[in-house]
Amino acid sequence: MSDHRDEAARDDGPAGDAVAGYAAGATTPTEDFGASALSSEGDRAEHTGRAGHTGDAGRTAVTPADTADAARLVSFGLHPKLLPARDAEYAELLRRYRDEPAFARLADAVATGLGLVVLEVSTRAGMALAADEESVFAVRMGDYSRRATADSADRFLHGLAHLAVAAMAFPRPEDLADDGYIGRITVNGVDGFVRQACRRLEERAEEAGENADPVTGAPGLEAAWRVYARRSATGATKDARRLAGSTTGIIGKAVAFLVDSGFLQRTGDDAGGTYRTTPRYQLQVRDMAGSAAMSELLELGVVSVSDGTASLLPPGEGEAEIAGDAALPFHS
């Protein structure tokens, strides 16, 4: 606490000096993070040297109050729809995370202990957390969709829906890398572009002239696109809801789930529902999901090289028209 405390003392005059001199347990009218020594010291440090850093705080003992604050921050992060801008306490804890390395380490440790990965801590995303695979917070496919456990095709389609939503939301590599980018998707648009990709594969198979019909009795060997192409896009139901097993139903379930995860925000009802992405979704896709799926694909021996340009292109001549309000292929 040497040089920094001196600075505090200088800046604050006699009162500050008193705090600095008898730091432990001194109750000072600082901001209100409990009356612990570290809190008051930390706050004091912020008052005096916000631009500087507070490395000295790390040497102070961590108190239960700090741990409680750190855990509180993590619990805020577990409410993915909560925005720091709407909650003063959340914003204050985020500020503390940013300004106090010791507090940041504490919060990180709490998160890690709970089986969480800290993706980013910022005012835009809040405390963005992702669940470890083994964590109690992780979502399992079986919980997500009961049918998916029994049927490998359904399991694939549910996973593909999530991947397709992400691909539509971040169509170019730079969109995924650009922190300011906000993706926009519609349920029908996602279905449309996956179907378009399937159609191209079908045409290619026809051109090759080979019999591409799947072998009976070996569903695992069927080409993945056939599973999607075969599934109806939508279907009538008695209660006018989306047919759960249809591709738009599966995509609709995916986006609804992502909305609950704080990854998407609903913006309208057009084209089966329109949504825009949140910063958290970008982080999650970029830092977690994308790389995990990529390494899985590499293990399968599929290597695709990207030259950095977008490969999701508008449909060519004679294909379905692009809906006008989307920046990228949007089939309504």
Added chain:
Amino acid sequence: MSVVTEHAPPIIQSPAPGPAADEGLARRLRALACTAPLHDLDVRKANLAGEYSTYAMAEVALSAIDVVTLQMDFDTGADHEDVVARLLPRIAAQAPGRPGAEHERVARWVLENLVNVGSVDRGFRAVYGTFGPDGAYVRRDYDFKLIEEVPGPGGSVYLRTTDEAVNVLVGALDTDVTSAQIAAEVKLEVLISRGRLADAQLAAEQARYRTVQYAETLRRTLEATRRDVRAVDWLRTVPDMISEALEHVADRYRHENAILTNIRRARDEAASERGPDHKRRAAELVDIVKDCIRRHTQLQSRLLAAGPLFRAEQDRQAFAPPAARAGLDLYGQLLAPLLPLPLEQAGRVTDAFFARGAGLRTPGAVRVGDLIDLLLTPPAPREHLGAEMPEPDLIATPDDSRFSEEQLERAMELLDLPADAPRRLSGLLAEARRQDPELPYLVSLLAVHAASPPVGTAYRQGEQRLLFAVDDGEELDDPEFGGADLIVGTALLDAEGMASDRSEVA
């Protein structure tokens, strides 16, 4: 051309005769004359008692006009002493070694000469020549003032710059001669004032394009900043550009408003003199210039927002922790290669994506005590039926039918004639009248309808019989109705035969 002052002979030579019939030349000559008194000051300073050659009199004069113009408001003008006081620093800077009294004398001398205190009407006169309508060369006098004295409240006298001084010495001289936009603007003004609206419209459209270009440049810069702060030089280039652009907006705004006033006048005058086409063109010009003004206002608000935007972007970009730049092409590198794979393999990839990409869920932690309460709570009534519909408040509409059901029944009974015994309408009417005085109306209505029976429809619907009415020329003799005494009968239809015919044809 010559300027006559009390102090000095004219210094500007008379213009040589030439094709100067154009009014534009006369206007420019008048404008040029307005600058003459300023040049005159520097010429005449030698005549002053004492050594005054170090002072740049034209500079002081222009500065004086600026000071007066800036201090003017709508009611009063600038105070004489105040103007002198404001001029002193500049004069003192020109000759720092001289006494303050001399500086003040220079200030007063310049101001007096701008008012032209010595002349009778306290103004200036220039002579210039034009060609008259008959081709004859005519010399004309142009009287003008630069600074005039106006009575202020309480009997005091204030100084005001005249329109001439403002237009020429404040406005017109303040011109960036290399600026393409200003040139376009001047051209526009000239064209408008000479009534050549077709050209003026073209120029105005060009001016608008240039305005849009300015906005576009700024937008691009801001866009680039939003993407990457370092791509744009925010230390010098952009701040300079923004301040320049702000000045530009202020300038253009003034000009365009002036033009607008001009065109409006041209438009209103044009109506009487030149016909509707001219008026329409002027009206279009007004729209274009209005659009320019709107764009400039927009540009200005963007410019004012540029600074905060830069700071916000700098915070966001420069101080954000460097994110792992994945550069992953989700479609090209993941989705597209995945689709042709066998389902079993593709499923592994999508599983991996789902496991990491679906987000997290906080598991519910239930205490046994709560659980019991939960289980014993009677289920809340399900609301799958939606909100209860309010009982519709029905208002019985009055039955305004002309005939009742009962009447229709009786009329149909009456018209239910055997197929081999058609009847005259007159007889039917008489019979109906015996039952009900209203009934004949209904019967006659049905009979008239039957005059053109829908045979085809009846066949298609498989009707067995059809009511028909035929006019055989007999006049109807009835107290209430006129027209033909129709023969009303029933035709039997062979629906089955028709149906089989139809199927054979088909």
